[in-house]
Amino acid sequence: MGRILQTHPKAVQAHKDIVLRCLDDRDESIRLRALDLLYGMVSKRNIMEIVRKLMDHVDAAEGSFYRDELLSRIISICSYNNYQYITNFEW
Numbered sequence: 598m599g600r601i602l603q604t605h606p607k608a609v610q611a612h613k614d615i616v617l618r619c620l621d622d623r624d625e626s627i628r629l630r631a632l633d634l635l636y637g638m639v640s641k642r643n644i645m646e647i648v649r650k651l652m653d654h655v656d657a658a659e660g661s662f663y664r665d666e667l668l669s670r671i672i673s674i675c676s677y678n679n680y681q682y683i684t685n686f687e688w
Contacts, residue, residue, distance in 0.1 A: 613638055617647075620654050625663055632670050639674050644682040648674060 616638070619631035635647055651671050658664035675683060 610638055610640075613643065613647075617650050620650065625660065628663060629666065632666060636670055636674060639677070639682055641682050641684055644674065 613635075616631050616634045619627050622628055622631075632651075635651070639647055648671055651667055651674075655664060655667050655671075658667055680686075
């Protein structure tokens with residue numbers, strides 16, 4: 598899906614809910630791949646939903662590596678391209 602995301606982002610966008618559910622998988626490698634996909638799927642329309650879901654997983658994250666990766670991705674998503682996707686900084 599990562600390769601498809603680069604060439605056909607709208608096709609992958611249709612599977613956003615499935616990718617979000619992968620964050621609940623017991624396998625850390627699946628959760629990390631889901632993070633990679635979500636990073637590429639962010640838009641002005643869905644940034645709040647995606648970041649909210651990631652924040653929900655921070656508290657429940659098992660293992661410091663995965664938790665650190667979640668936090669890093671949240672920061673990267675929000676600050677991407679000089680805060681390109683943030684329309685309301687009070688959010």
